[in-house]
Amino acid sequence: MKVEIRKKGFEPYAELARYQTELNIDGQYGACATFIGSMRDFNEGDSVQSMVLEYYPGMTEKYLEKISTEAIDRWELLDSLIIHRVGEIHPADPIVLVAAWSAHRAAAFDACRHLMEDLKSKAPFWKKETLSDGERWVEKNTLG
Amino acid sequence: MKVEIRKKGFEPYAELARYQTELNIDGQYGACATFIGSMRDFNEGDSVQSMVLEYYPGMTEKYLEKISTEAIDRWELLDSLIIHRVGEIHPADPIVLVAAWSAHRAAAFDACRHLMEDLKSKAPFWKKETLSDGERWVEKNTLG
Amino acid sequence: MSKPETLPMSISIKFFARLREQVGKDSDELKADSVTTAGEAWARATDGAEMPVNTLMAVNMEYVDADTVVADGDEVAFFPPVTGG
Amino acid sequence: MSKPETLPMSISIKFFARLREQVGKDSDELKADSVTTAGEAWARATDGAEMPVNTLMAVNMEYVDADTVVADGDEVAFFPPVTGG
Numbered sequence: 001m002k003v004e005i006r007k008k009g010f011e012p013y014a015e016l017a018r019y020q021t022e023l024n025i026d027g028q029y030g031a032c033a034t035f036i037g038s039m040r041d042f043n044e045g046d047s048v049q050s051m052v053l054e055y056y057p058g059m060t061e062k063y064l065e066k067i068s069t070e071a072i073d074r075w076e077l078l079d080s081l082i083i084h085r086v087g088e089i090h091p092a093d094p095i096v097l098v099a100a101w102s103a104h105r106a107a108a109f110d111a112c113r114h115l116m117e118d119l120k121s122k123a124p125f126w127k128k129e130t131l132s133d134g135e136r137w138v139e140k141n142t143l144g
Numbered sequence: 145m146k147v148e149i150r151k152k153g154f155e156p157y158a159e160l161a162r163y164q165t166e167l168n169i170d171g172q173y174g175a176c177a178t179f180i181g182s183m184r185d186f187n188e189g190d191s192v193q194s195m196v197l198e199y200y201p202g203m204t205e206k207y208l209e210k211i212s213t214e215a216i217d218r219w220e221l222l223d224s225l226i227i228h229r230v231g232e233i234h235p236a237d238p239i240v241l242v243a244a245w246s247a248h249r250a251a252a253f254d255a256c257r258h259l260m261e262d263l264k265s266k267a268p269f270w271k272k273e274t275l276s277d278g279e280r281w282v283e284k285n286t287l288g
Numbered sequence: 289m290s291k292p293e294t295l296p297m298s299i300s301i302k303f304f305a306r307l308r309e310q311v312g313k314d315s316d317e318l319k320a321d322s323v324t325t326a327g328e329a330w331a332r333a334t335d336g337a338e339m340p341v342n343t344l345m346a347v348n349m350e351y352v353d354a355d356t357v358v359a360d361g362d363e364v365a366f367f368p369p370v371t372g373g
Numbered sequence: 374m375s376k377p378e379t380l381p382m383s384i385s386i387k388f389f390a391r392l393r394e395q396v397g398k399d400s401d402e403l404k405a406d407s408v409t410t411a412g413e414a415w416a417r418a419t420d421g422a423e424m425p426v427n428t429l430m431a432v433n434m435e436y437v438d439a440d441t442v443v444a445d446g447d448e449v450a451f452f453p454p455v456t457g458g
Contacts, residue, residue, distance in 0.1 A: 013157035030181060037174060056434070105288050120458035127457070200367070206349050263373050268304065268372075270371050284369045
């Protein structure tokens with residue numbers, strides 16, 4: 001299990017390949033479900049130039065570790081990985097990566113989606129967008 | 145949209161990175177959901193040494209293209225990718241990769257899972273396992 | 289009595305996986321003088337063998353059922369439940 | 374009348390995101406002589422400003438509600454709805 005807050009850009013597929021190699025669960029997992037969230041260049045009808053992602057150092061990691069541990073228990077996962085970007089980001093930059101490894105596919109799918117929904121509704125992160133005519137806080141996340 | 149039957153091993157994350165770069169949808173997609181199925185070294189209580197994946201050349205590709213087109217329409221995906229291995233494989237080898245790109249996460253999650261369930265229940269592939277004491281056809285896939 | 293060379297229909301048959309092993313061949317070329325269904329094609333191609341429960345079939349690479357009529361030049365395939373992914 | 378240097382409670386306050394901008398500070402150190410709730414901590418740290426609807430709060434990095442009692446040495450944080458992922 002790993003949870004990481006990233007202050008610099010990251011390449012999700014390279015992270016996945018590297019982490020999975022280190023896991024040493026080859027032959028045990030039949031399923032890996034992943035989700036990658038990236039920054040779009042538009043939101044609520046407006047063109048977005050960049051964004052700053054703020055977080056609560058300490059609580060954010062703690063919260064993500066808690067939900068990872070719960071998901072591993074609940075779905076009997078072999079492992080999970082969450083990487084979340086903070087700081088200034090630009091369109092197309094990866095924001096979040098969630099992955100769940102398990103013996104069977106239903107558990108991997110369910111756990112990955114649950115982790116993303118929980119992260120989006122409760123993990124302490126906040127987005128502030130820079131538009132062509134100023135800045136604005138993103139008010140709330142939509143339900144998945 | 146791409147569907148591919150692979151006769152040799154493939155590295156799912158490298159494929160995803162390469163395909164996504166070629167897609168040219170940076171800044172448009174906010175979500176990419178993926179699933180990777182790999183060969184386990186056990187099945188139904190038995191240790192499995194290797195496996196041969198048979199398919200129906202022509203119909204398999206046609207079927208996967210049909211469900212990809214349907215998923216792109218139904219969930220307004222930006223794109224999808226399916227790669228499926230055939231031939232002789234060994235534990236830990238990737239068998240299947242499914243990915244769905246969309247503006248929002250619900251569509252990506254729903255489409256990726258639907259594609260996997262449809263593929264597992266209807267795409268013409270058959271697995272024959274080699275155990276320590278002989279071979280056996282896998283009788284049926286479990287529901288996801 | 290029809291002469292073999294004048295049979296008007298030629299249907300390509302394929303068997304996959306366990307069915308291929310049970311039937312003992314991966315393909316066949318059926319010659320017939322009347323329209324038949326996919327189910328009849330199985331019977332002719334296997335010398336009347338019983339079709340295993342859960343056998344799936346396709347005509348021209350589309351799923352069909354045993355009652356589907358086949359036409360000259362069609363490809364008819366038989367296979368067990370799929371187990372990919 | 375208590376002397377400031379003998380106030381027994383010290384509570385660390387944090388504000389994030391839009392609330393940080395509205396309150397005009399990212400943190401504060403509350404000194405108090407009685408046990409207070411998270412809601413009271415907000416009032417004291419913001420000179421009685423109205424708490425925005427939907428404000429979330431945490432004590433020692435665990436979500437709580439406004440009635441939760443805080444103790445000496447606690448860290449109390451206030452922030453708007455989260456928008457990560």
